[in-house]
Amino acid sequence: MIRNLVGSEWRSPEGPSSLPIFNPATGEEIEKVPLSNASDVDAAVRAAVEAFRPWSRTAVMDRVRLMFRFKALLEDHFEDLAAIVTRHHGKTLDEARGEVRRGIEVVDFACGAPTLLQGRTLRDVSGGVDQDLYRYPVGVCAGIPPFNFPVMIPLWMFPLAVVAGNTFVLKPSERTPLGAQLLAEIFVEAGFPPGVLNLVHGAGDTVQALLDHPGVSAISFVGSARVARQVYTTAAANGKRVQALGGAKNHIVVMPDADPEVAVPAILNSAFGNAGERCLAGSVAVAVGGAAGKLLDPLREAASRMVVGPGDEPGVQVGPLIRADHRDRVASYVEAGVNEGAELVVDGRAEMSRRGFFLGPTILDRVTARMSVGREEIFGPVLSVARAETLDAAIAQANESSLGNMATIFTQSGRAGREFRDRVEAGMTGINVPVAQPFAFFPFSGWKGSFYGDLHVHGTDGIDFFTRKKVVVTRW
């Protein structure tokens, strides 16, 4: 049964409403998630406020010892976490394992707190005067993840916050709350004091209650572009520190000199991995000059051969989408693309007739930036192929997007790679890699409408976000 964690107590929210959780591979309802109201949120924030004073004064080495224990338990539960992701999100088990690994890497990084939380010192800044910079925790922080990485994205948020001495309220996605639920159970098992991590389940109203609560000092949000902007403006207007990561429309530029044996599998991985439901998915492949001629046939052949099915079946490469309505929305983009003049090269819609929320890999060719498929985030297994005469035109097409999460180029030319790196307006840029995901010790640095705020998640940005600096000037 899914419950909130308030201090040391697992309790059902007062809010009477709930939503179903599905196994997307079968379409069956497997659980219900309760929707917490403002008074449920208040209870969780109060528990976090109460825990803050003792926790923020707990020695760094004691906090880190608990973080090491949490890390060890995450490794013990590695397969359970991956299985739960597949069960209620749908992605393949291998993809789920990859997600859990990337999440645990943030815990590895958090275990470096004795170094990361250090300040700075300048002795004798003027005659007999010293200046020291110390880092202090911010207070109660709240985390609001999206549905598509139910374990990894919560782990982007609370380990760094709590190791820095903050207490935390996590509001998991109402569509995939089971990963966060298991993470919270493991966190309690690791021996962290009650109230350091609290869990409130719910949807938009629950988020609103967190944004309005005066006891919450900082908000870490990841989700769609529209909601990211709304959360950013509301939280900032309420005087909170906020980082809000939004949606994406990522371009893959393929130069004529790119080796198709490298580029084709990479494009398939980028576009159809996680069934296209990731913010680093390659959505538009821009073929430069003669590249289209070398790419399209192998792309068509390989995409048509991809195995679609339940994520826990061996050999499956593309799992289901999260919900029937989302699948239908993605399918409607295929129709819109054709109506706007794109050529349908691979049509995955035949998979919609099976049980569950499936849509097979789909490829549209001759897409332009003016078509909805070339402009809007689709968040499903639909790859658009566009054409450009030159690298300049390809970069200009990528830069037309209002979003700037990721862009990647395939080329054998160092000059083209360097030009692309310096001129493309995306905060995560790849050269000959399908998905330019930063490791935990670098920031997840989306640009433009893909990010609101100034300190990104994880890396030293994450430490800066979850600490406030105090400068002490001393003369004896």
Ligand code: NAD
């Ligand atoms: P979403 O915006 O619908 O939901 C995200 C979170 O916001 C959820 O916890 C949800 O409960 C809450 N929420 C939803 N509507 C709200 C509202 N009106 N007011 C307040 N809170 C609200 O996003 P999603 O569909 O769960 O996730 C997919 C989106 O997330 C995609 O757009 C994807 O690109 C984006 N995403 C971005 C990143 C990134 O790093 N930039 C990473 C993963 C996903």
